[in-house]
Amino acid sequence: MYKLAITDDHEIFLRGLEKLLAAASDLEVAGSFVDGHSLLRSLPDLSIDVLLLDIQLPDFHPEELLMEIRKLRSELPILYLTMFRGTRILRRLEKHQIQGYILKDAAIEELKQAIERVARGESYFSPEIYLEEVGPGPNTVTTPQNKLPELLSPREYEILKMVCQEYSSSEIGEKLFLSKGTVDTHRRNILVKLGVNNTVGMVKFALQNGILHEED
The missing domain is CATH 3.40.50.2300 (Response regulator)
Incomplete structure (x- = not known):
């Protein structure tokens, strides 16, 4: 047993x-x-x-x-x-x-x-x-564009873009009508899903995948 x-x-x-x-x-x-x-x-x-x-x-x-x-x-x-x-x-x-x-x-x-x-x-x-490896290799955070909707939810994708625009969790919460705790939870989930350790890794992911250059 x-x-x-x-x-x-x-x-x-x-x-x-x-x-x-x-x-x-x-x-x-x-x-x-x-x-x-x-x-x-x-x-x-x-x-x-x-x-x-x-x-x-x-x-x-x-x-x-x-x-x-x-x-x-x-x-x-x-x-x-x-x-x-x-x-x-x-x-x-x-x-x-x-x-x-x-x-x-x-x-x-x-x-x-x-x-x-x-x-x-x-x-x-x-x-x-x-x-089902996501991305071309173990040492990169690049992900094919058609995989992004599977990797992040629409809300996580939105928060990722705002993090890269240097908004704090409190500011993101105010703009999206969410509590700071909820935003922080989303941020932790984004780190896990992207396989990165910190905000720098999130920004690197966004740059390599063209997220920062998208028009809202």
Whole structure:
């Protein structure tokens, strides 16, 4: 019997996944969390073999959360569950000794096998991750124009352009009638989706993809 915890900010998905995994005879869901802070509060006292972790949470950049988890449980096996294909994000997370990476559209049997392998001390990286690389190579943030609508939502695309025009989160919020916290969440999500570390990386992406030269 392997015990696991799940963290995902989409509650309907989270509860559904709990039920699917709880039906497996050799898996026990010992905890579920909707954000990084609630996970970190419970993690020291949580008896689990695997942490199933969504890569995109509203309160932490993925690398920041991973570093906090490693401070509390340095050897805890982590299996990322994500919608993002391509290896840019994966390469960054591998530096922190993650054990697995699987897509959210995987079959439930594949997910169970991945959990069991990671719990046994092995690794599991879905082959699908490598089949749809975004951009021509690992050392560039250039993305084909026809991929941009798939990569960013219309709101994220709008915020990316405003960030590159040197608007602060507060100023963006005022113009788009959003709270500063909501804008900051969008900015974190943009960083994750583009596979960049900071605002400079976002600007570089915009320049290389002609976003700054578009007419509104």
